Amino acid sequence: MQAVSERQGHRFEFSEQLIGGAAIDAVGDPLPPDSVASCRDSHAVLLGAVGGPQWSDPNATVRPEQGLLALRAALGVFANLRPVQIYPQLAGASPIKEERLKNVDMMVVRELTGGIYFGAKTRDANSASDLCSYQRHEIERIVRVAAELARRRNGKLCSVDKANVLETSRLWRDTTDKLIKAEYSDLQLEHMLVDAAAMHLINRPADFDVVVTENMFGDILTDEVSMLAGSLGMLPSASLDDGARGLYEPIHGSAPDIAGRDIANPCGSIASAALLLRHSLHLDDEANAVEAAIASVIEKGGRTADIATADATILSTAQMTAAIIKALP
Ligand code: IPM
Ligand code: MG
Numbered sequence: 001m002q003a004v005s006e007r008q009g010h011r012f013e014f015s016e017q018l019i020g021g022a023a024i025d026a027v028g029d030p031l032p033p034d035s036v037a038s039c040r041d042s043h044a045v046l047l048g049a050v051g052g053p054q055w056s057d058p059n060a061t062v063r064p065e066q067g068l069l070a071l072r073a074a075l076g077v078f079a080n081l082r083p084v085q086i087y088p089q090l091a092g093a094s095p096i097k098e099e100r101l102k103n104v105d106m107m108v109v110r111e112l113t114g115g116i117y118f119g120a121k122t123r124d125a126n127s128a129s130d131l132c133s134y135q136r137h138e139i140e141r142i143v144r145v146a147a148e149l150a151r152r153r154n155g156k157l158c159s160v161d162k163a164n165v166l167e168t169s170r171l172w173r174d175t176t177d178k179l180i181k182a183e184y185s186d187l188q189l190e191h192m193l194v195d196a197a198a199m200h201l202i203n204r205p206a207d208f209d210v211v212v213t214e215n216m217f218g219d220i221l222t223d224e225v226s227m228l229a230g231s232l233g234m235l236p237s238a239s240l241d242d243g244a245r246g247l248y249e250p251i252h253g254s255a256p257d258i259a260g261r262d263i264a265n266p267c268g269s270i271a272s273a274a275l276l277l278r279h280s281l282h283l284d285d286e287a288n289a290v291e292a293a294i295a296s297v298i299e300k301g302g303r304t305a306d307i308a309t310a311d312a313t314i315l316s317t318a319q320m321t322a323a324i325i326k327a328l329p
Helices: 002-008 021-027 033-040 064-075 088-093 136-152 167-183 194-203 215-229 267-279 284-299 317-326
Strands: 044-046 079-085 105-111 121-124 127-130 156-161 188-193 210-213 236-240 246-250
Touching (some): 002 284, 021 064, 044 267, 105 136, 105 215, 136 156, 136 167, 136 210, 156 167, 167 188, 194 210, 194 215, 210 215, 236 267, 246 267, 267 284, 284 317
Parallel strands (some): 044 246, 156 210
Antiparallel strands (some): 079 105, 121 127, 236 246
């Protein structure tokens, strides 16, 4: 962001706030009120991953992930865009056969502030429950976001649900059908059950354009499709409200196994900053420039360890970042 501002003559104001494990350590709260206030006060939020082994006890009453979920809710960022683009040079880094990766370019639109993540929870010694509920208007607004994207892309929308089992999914399917019929009849709509989607996304990924789905299915399927891009470290995401405010984060987590060793892949984070420039600051040229810089470094063979094939020179996080900054116009 700093490099973009220096080169393009913009002035960005930054405010750094704590969330997750760092906030628990500092003040015992994974999302301190000051952090929420500062995020609400900003045009956009660029987020670092929130967890780590020292806070990972799932039985703890205070957990880093609560901070992330509370921030998504507080900002009302219900639309999580997870674009999946393949750099042809990274085909060898993917566990999926190269011929299946040709022409893969999809956008997964994940509902982010509803469903089982936010339903009532109960727990006693021998039983537990998590409520999954959706309102029609929550489905309509996320499907609308996906439909608008599909219109500007290849006109194909795949809605993923589990309508053969779940009532929320039957409402999802009904709502999607009605909305697309009424307002987006130019689009090609397909419904797919989530288990079948898990298979088809890997087997014939190039057939997908925009995929829209509920919160938990989207969480799971996007980790799966990240393997098409070669590494979880490559994928950015944008979480948007119904205006221009957004929360931007790579789809990967804090990767505690490699933390602090200067070997993590910064591309997902840097590409998230590009999405921030585009969606919240309306700086399309700058966003395109950042994405082009990542692409040119990859094209010239720049590789962090997670995307390196046998004979590549491996760059550290700092070196990869410096190379991308250097490639900016
Ligand atoms: C993601 C993450 C989060 C989620 C976790 C950290 C709560 O997996 O953004 O995909 O499940 O939404
Ligand atoms: Mg996830």
